[in-house]
Amino acid sequence: MAKNQSGLIRNLREDDSRAWLLLAVAIFLLRVTPWSMAELWFDEVLTLQYFAIGQEDSTFLGIFRNYIMANNHFLNSAVYWWWVRFLNYNFTAHLLRWPSLFFGLATIAVVVLHWRYFLGRRWAALAAVMLAISPVFGAFAYQVRGYSLAMFLATVALSGAMEISFGQLRRGQKLACTACLLLPLVMPSAAMLAPSLALLIFLQQRSDKQSWQCALARSLPCLLAGMLGGSYYLTLWEQFQRASQEAGGWSSSWEAAGAIALGFLAHAGFVALPSLLGFLFPRWRDRNHPGLLSSYDRQLWFCCALPIIALLCLRFGGRAPFPRVFLVYLPAVTLAAVWGAKQQGILRRARIIYPAVVILLTGCLVENACSYLTRREVLAGKSPQNLLQQYYRGASDNREVVSFLQEKGLALGSLVLVNEFDATSFRFYWQLAELPPQTVLAGNRAPQDFYRQQNFSQMQLFVLARNEFEAQQLFYRAGHKGPFHQVMQTDLRTLFAPGTYSRFWPSQEQSEQLLEKAWHNK
Template identity: 25%
Template sequence: MKKYRWLASLVIALLTSYAVLRRELWFDEALTLLNFVLPLELGQIYFSYIIPNNQIVYSMLLKVWDLFYCGGVDIVVYWRLLSVVCALGMLAVLAALRQKIDGRRSFPTFIVLSCMCVSGIFMNYATALRGYALSWLLGAVALYGLYEIFHQNARRGWLLYAAAALLAVGTVPTNLLMLAAAAVYAIPWMGKKFWRDRRFYGVMAVIPAALIIFYAPIATAFLNTFKLGEGFSSRWGAIECVLGMYIACFGLLLIFGLFTLHKQPWQYCLRWSIWLFPAAAILLLHRAPFPRVFVTLLPVLAMLVIDGTVQLTGRHWNNFHRGVFAITMICCQILLIPGGYLAAEKLKLSCYEDDFFHPWYMLPNYRSSQTAERLVEFSRQGKIVFLSFPADPLPILFYALNKEQLAAGSIRSDVPCNSVKSLPPGAILILRSDEAPEIYEKRFGGKLQKHSEHKQHSFYTLSTE
């Protein structure tokens, strides 16, 4: 039974995912649905790479997943289950890989994966309608393939690794970093003089080749996305968020590997450079990426933490030792969830740019569906309704359209940004509660009269001065 101890981490993952499975859509999720998954045919999704929000492989997979919806459960919950399945798949593949590496010593794998599953970051991205959980699964498969290349069935290993690399970059192009991390992790499997092994260069060559092969047919559209100039507001802020991600996902287990680092051959020490990959990308790229792109590194990081945990949790530990250790580590992980809120406040990190600790779409007052009910009422009254960009218009539109067909031309929004140039008197404006109405008074040449407020939104009527 010891070899199946890791199954408990799957149960923990199911429980933590269930806790947030019913949360409402946020902007990027609604954009994926409304612009790509729902209106397009399966074959059209690949050729509609207008913005990086179309995570092509994930969008196509979600389109297929949607075909099997039979009712009986909320449609958004059903869509989120695809990400949950991918997250569970990642855990299973990592456990299978560690069984090959560690034999019957399954406790380190169980405790590291369980702690990761308890983190708020795992709960968020394991249920997100985005390609991050799929990237986790593909990253785990890439690691498994690399192990087989250098230990067992090389042909099957190359097939798994190449397929995972192609699908990973097709999901999120920034998964290049995750694949590079997996390749660096595999260096100790290549022997002391790995640079003399032709397979090393083959492994490295697969990564850019996958990107070129996948995006070559849509190269113009792919290159145009670089002109968008999207990114995080601060380089150091992004680095602090990534460091917070490490702590939130692994907690006290992080320190384990450091105690045994000096005992390892130098090839193994190369693995620890992986922790610096996000900081290097943030500092070297023309603009700091959003910290959430680095969440796809979790399978590789989990392998690093398991390596350290294996070294320090001795074979002589009995069930009592393991039980006390597991309870202590998991309780510390649970305490880190509210600790993330405190850390975000200390860093003065706005919830609107926070990807990890207290993102606005995970807060209790985030209820776009209730704002959508008000929007439907205004539409029935023949009102013109304007949704500002900060008000997160796409989830509101999704829930409104899910209720009934809205009157043509009755809804206007700043998607794309600032696209609405004028509004008639009597129009209803839905703004985020912390927005300054004076900006819109100047923009539309009228006076805004606030008549109600609900959760994170304020409702105004536009009148002539």
């Protein structure tokens, strides 16, 4: 009796979707809250200044007619246009990022509460834990950018595709078509998910022995919805072309492919191994599904890999897309990994808490390793930015330096020279402190030897750099070839000024001399 009762309690705990949802939400918030309290970084500031805040005469509808740069994720900018005004222009970082955090939480909720009808309660819970602790999902789900909203809509679209294949056709079409219609309005590259889902539905219907006509009829609506959403950019074609050419990217498609693969593998972890091995090697496939595309998880991998490879090979604009462009495939990678693991006998019979603990430990280990590597690279003067490493994540150096200069009374009448990666964020907090933005110069845009000009030479020059070598380069850019000294140091940045000692307060040597003199007098 006692044994049966304990087994019942165990099953209740493992099948309790609400408990798993609360656990996944708690893990996600613990993961991203420290990052959400950090300063706003380059792209977030551009999103706020040009679109969410805009000019004095900017309107809500004007957001959808302004594509001067690829930073305008239309629907996300519209959400933040309303949110900034709701907060009465309060730019406290963790409050400002609440909409993105909400979409991240909504993604986890959809996985737990809807995917359980296709994966089962336990495996849907495992997928939610994978997202919550993911070093990839959490790193982008808190930003004032469209990635969190795009991943949420991608999850809804994938849920609709599963409904079409295994559930209610009408409800599935509503979910998939609505999400595929909206995705391009978040960011144009998200339109590629629609053909992937259309192909997935078609392959699944054909594997279920449906006719070609039936498979096409069920797969085409979401494709047409995605094309309709993407066609909006035809009304802004000149702006779209110009913004696409200026958006940049990676010079090497191979490096971009490696970064994408590494990020997705770090996200899915060991759970993806059974499914990936079956996709790549015939000997690892189930006897009941020997074909390459005969199982749903391998169909998912195929539909994810095909457009990614195509875009990396086409290299629009002569460069490979940024890896973060493919975040819309993160929910599909999650589903493929969990679906494949579910078919394995060992994992299917094990208590779900065991793989969940391994996922949590792996996620923490990967995150700590990436944070360590990122810190080393930033201090070396690099700016890593991929799916696993972001030079700005969790940083508050620019905000701290602005506060320091203001508190010490050094901000007015000073020039601050900053590298191009930090300048936008630094200038944003400089303006929030009601200081003149023209006194902050970006290293790549500042005129050569500007500090030798008469109108600048009377001002105090500060340089914010990641190390002394970068500081020397920035001082040379300003026209100062002499010595310089450290004024203040934050976690990953150092503030420098010309000269061999500080004119603002006693140096360490002077302080020691004053202490010795005071002791002698005593």
